[in-house]
Amino acid sequence: MTSVTESRRPARRAPGADRPRRGPDHGAWFLVLPALIPILVLSVGPLLYGIMLAFTDAQSGRTEPTRWIGTLNFQDLMHDTLFWESFRIGLVWAVGVTVPQFLLALGLALLLNQNLRLRWPARALAIIPWAMPEVVVGIMWRLVYNPDAGILNETLRDFGLGDGRDWLSGLATALPAVIVVGVWAGMPQTTVALLAGLQNTPRELHEAAAVDGAGAWRRFRTVTWPALRPIALAITALNLIWNFNSFALVYVLTNGGPGGRTRLPMLFAYEEAFRYGQFGYAAAMGCVMVAVISILLAVFLVGRLRGGDEA
Amino acid sequence: MRTSTGARVGQYAALLAYLVFLAFPFLWLISTAFKPPQELASLHPTWIPENPTLDNFRQAFDEQPLLRAALNSLLAALAAAVVAVVIATPMAYVMARHRGRLTKAATGWVVVSQAFPFVLLIIPLFLVLKNLRLINSVPGLVMVYVVWSLPFALWMLAGYVRAVPAELEEAAAVDGAGRLRILVSVTAPLLAPGIVATAMFAFITAWNEFFFALVLLKTPEKQTLPVILTHFIGAEGVADLGPLAAAAFLATLPSLVVFSLIQRRITGGMLAGAVKS
Numbered sequence: 001m002t003s004v005t006e007s008r009r010p011a012r013r014a015p016g017a018d019r020p021r022r023g024p025d026h027g028a029w030f031l032v033l034p035a036l037i038p039i040l041v042l043s044v045g046p047l048l049y050g051i052m053l054a055f056t057d058a059q060s061g062r063t064e065p066t067r068w069i070g071t072l073n074f075q076d077l078m079h080d081t082l083f084w085e086s087f088r089i090g091l092v093w094a095v096g097v098t099v100p101q102f103l104l105a106l107g108l109a110l111l112l113n114q115n116l117r118l119r120w121p122a123r124a125l126a127i128i129p130w131a132m133p134e135v136v137v138g139i140m141w142r143l144v145y146n147p148d149a150g151i152l153n154e155t156l157r158d159f160g161l162g163d164g165r166d167w168l169s170g171l172a173t174a175l176p177a178v179i180v181v182g183v184w185a186g187m188p189q190t191t192v193a194l195l196a197g198l199q200n201t202p203r204e205l206h207e208a209a210a211v212d213g214a215g216a217w218r219r220f221r222t223v224t225w226p227a228l229r230p231i232a233l234a235i236t237a238l239n240l241i242w243n244f245n246s247f248a249l250v251y252v253l254t255n256g257g258p259g260g261r262t263r264l265p266m267l268f269a270y271e272e273a274f275r276y277g278q279f280g281y282a283a284a285m286g287c288v289m290v291a292v293i294s295i296l297l298a299v300f301l302v303g304r305l306r307g308g309d310e311a
Numbered sequence: 312m313r314t315s316t317g318a319r320v321g322q323y324a325a326l327l328a329y330l331v332f333l334a335f336p337f338l339w340l341i342s343t344a345f346k347p348p349q350e351l352a353s354l355h356p357t358w359i360p361e362n363p364t365l366d367n368f369r370q371a372f373d374e375q376p377l378l379r380a381a382l383n384s385l386l387a388a389l390a391a392a393v394v395a396v397v398i399a400t401p402m403a404y405v406m407a408r409h410r411g412r413l414t415k416a417a418t419g420w421v422v423v424s425q426a427f428p429f430v431l432l433i434i435p436l437f438l439v440l441k442n443l444r445l446i447n448s449v450p451g452l453v454m455v456y457v458v459w460s461l462p463f464a465l466w467m468l469a470g471y472v473r474a475v476p477a478e479l480e481e482a483a484a485v486d487g488a489g490r491l492r493i494l495v496s497v498t499a500p501l502l503a504p505g506i507v508a509t510a511m512f513a514f515i516t517a518w519n520e521f522f523f524a525l526v527l528l529k530t531p532e533k534q535t536l537p538v539i540l541t542h543f544i545g546a547e548g549v550a551d552l553g554p555l556a557a558a559a560f561l562a563t564l565p566s567l568v569v570f571s572l573i574q575r576r577i578t579g580g581m582l583a584g585a586v587k588s
Contacts, residue, residue: 068320148356248537
């Protein structure tokens with residue numbers, strides 16, 4: 001996905017000689033500037049500023065000037081067991097959501113790619129969770145999980161599976177319950193991406209393999225999967241990052257409770273920054289989150305890319 | 312291709328299971344929104360309200376400034392969508408048509424920006440906007456939304472630009488048209504549907520956004536719908552379910568309508584962006 005512009009140009013370079021290129025192309029700069037300035041001022045700049053803040057004792061509403069304190073924030077963070085517990089929960093959540101999300105989305109995409117009768121309403125429905133505000137998704141599932149008026153417990157009672165429970169406030173059930181919501185909310189995007197990939201796989205190859213007597217599983221392994229791999233990798237990597245950084249869903253569902261069992265790192269850092277005003281410390285948390293996620297992602301991608309021989 | 316009947320039945324069963332899983336929470340939300348208080352308190356809730364009522368909607372508007380919040384959301388989302396598309400289209404054009412350091416850097420930013428944890432971004436943004444006196448203001452929020460929706464907008468638009476044959480532009484250049492003229496009268500019209508789809512996507516993203524709005528907007532008369540919705544949930548997590556469901560249902564409708572309009576294009580746009588990967 002990084003090579004957005006590759007491979008288009010080379011063929012055209014030579015004949016392009018009749019249209020002289022003005023040096024390093026000032027026209028391009030002129031076109032890029034309106035977007036580049038906001039990106040620099042409101043994205044790249046703040047990011048660098050944020051990394052800087054991690055090395056200061058910045059706090060909200062302080063009158064004394066902010067001072068450099070070196071790596072003190074990071075040293076404190078090393079011993080902050082609450083943060084590392086939150087980090088662990090964040091990893092469990094990110095992996096716990098991303099993996100089922102991918103498997104379920106792959107199944108749905110394969111089904112939607114078939115010539116089934118219910119395909120059209122299914123596609124429309126499959127996309128609804130994507131269009132919804134995350135806050136509404138959270139509210140909706142609160143209603144589902146509600147111990148008395150919720151449909152989940154009522155269904156369990158109907159089937160005689162006990163009285164149900166208070167899913168979101170149970171110490172053991174809270175994290176699995178929010179993970180289910182995370183899977184539900186993120187499935188559509190993954191499905192759409194995989195479906196796009198599926199529709200790109202050569203149909204002739206599929207038919208040829210079928211004629212040769214390859215079963216469904218073999219056809220998937222040898223024809224579909226190789227074509228789908230790049231998209232599957234990209235969307236899984238993105239999902240992992242998005243899920244790790246997720247905030248609104250859990251904020252609405254449990255606000256990190258019960259007893260911090262669902263306190264994702266984002267919630268932790270948000271409270272540190274905007275409830276307790278510890279800007280410097282929260283920025284250090286942000287840095288650690290980026291660092292760890294980058295490393296995990298690198299390991300994942302390198303491992304995956306090496307896993308297959310096809311590029 | 313021939314598929315055995317057994318396999319077909321299995322496929323339909325699986326599809327049905329997916330549909331139930333995907334649809335039931337939303338149906339439950341609608342059901343709750345139309346239930347009177349007695350039914351919500353009942354220990355045996357039903358799918359279809361026995362005495363459907365609109366009281367929850369009335370109560371929701373009484374309890375929280377929903378209209379004001381909807382207006383704020385609309386303003387923020389519209390402004391963010393228009394500005395994002397206006398500044399992203401030229402840049403996406405460059406990214407699609409030229410290689411060079413600029414394009415590489417921009418592409419790199421699009422990818423890397425997906426990995427930013429928002430905490431690292433929101434603290435400095437908060438401080439910068441505070442210095443500019445843009446905290447607790449919709450314009451301040453719009454600025455953040457514009458930049459926040461740029462990566463996806465650039466990604467989609469660059470895909471649409473690549474779908475416009477460069478030969479058309481070269482032909483116009485041979486006819487002596489200037490660069491800007493080519494862009495405005497040859498490329499832009501062909502891009503129009505893609506631009507509209509991208510703007511709508513940016514609109515939905517901003518309409519749904521919660522985290523930045525939560526941090527940047529302090530007073531109820533400035534807050535957007537998602538933030539106001541969370542006010543229905545009390546400090547102890549206790550909520551008046553009926554009005555909560557009613558308000559949540561209403562807040563979703565605009566996104567659903569806009570999304571249904573561009574559903575196909577979103578799929579196409581993602582595909583166009585991904586073809587080269």
